[in-house]
Amino acid sequence: MSGAGAPRLEIDGTGIRVVVVAASWHTQVMDGLLAGTRRALAAAGVTDVTEVRVPGSFELPVAASRAAAAGADAVVALGVVIRGGTPHFDYVCSAATSGLTDVTVRTGVPVGFGLLTCDDEAQALDRAGLEGSNEDKGAEAAEAAVATVVALRAL
Template sequence: MSSADKNLSAFSKKHLPDIDTKVFAIVVSEWNEAVTGAMYEGAYNTLRENGVTKENIIRKDVPGSFELSLAAQWMAKREDIDAVICIGCVIQGETKHFDFICSAVAHGITNVSLKYDKPVIFGVLTPNNQQQALDRAGGKHGNKGDEAAITAIKMLGF
């Protein structure tokens, strides 16, 4: 289901695990900062609203979405981190660069999750333009950061 048909900030709170002692790393791309900053706020607020203390949320910034995978790996290998949320935004451009970056980031984040047997969440927008990104970073389609945080929470209860 596309976000045009579902609000990214609307999710079921049924069967959420107790996460008050869990530690979350949120890795945020600085590229498209207006978008990723709003997504970070969504993820942070969702974690706080569901019982995570400020001290148990660690933010790390990286230059762009391509760097999310390595930073996620650095966070996931830490024994004190229970889940990693990756926040990024790659907007379609005029070249194939978009395709290569999106593919590399998706595969990289998946590989980190499997390697460390921890939730490593893909909170990366891949819109066609800036407006679509803003619509999904707290705009009319909700906030992908909210969705990424609730996904991390739910995966810890698996």
């Protein structure tokens, strides 16, 4: 299980402005990721949260870039791509991952990576933070983004 060994992050996100950019495909999975993100941000004391929906995971980097340029302290990027029978999966996953990496390195604004890249819907549901899921990748992405803001402010 990929969650084995994950750190327990307890962070104070008071005063941090977070923009959540979320894809629209796979509604049930996305609802779980968003709910986990909201729970984690609330637990960290983050109250300045804006949510923006984009069509799909390919569009996450441009929305994250705009959020960073508009003054977000952190961005949480949420999406899910499920493998199909064509190379489309590989192209979208690669482009979204590279694009989100570029945003965070270029801008210095942490981007929590909540993009699920799964072989099937069952894997996505198991990571979506829904009742019965083994992992909550939305919460993990939010915690990572806020914790990175706090760490960078200490530099």
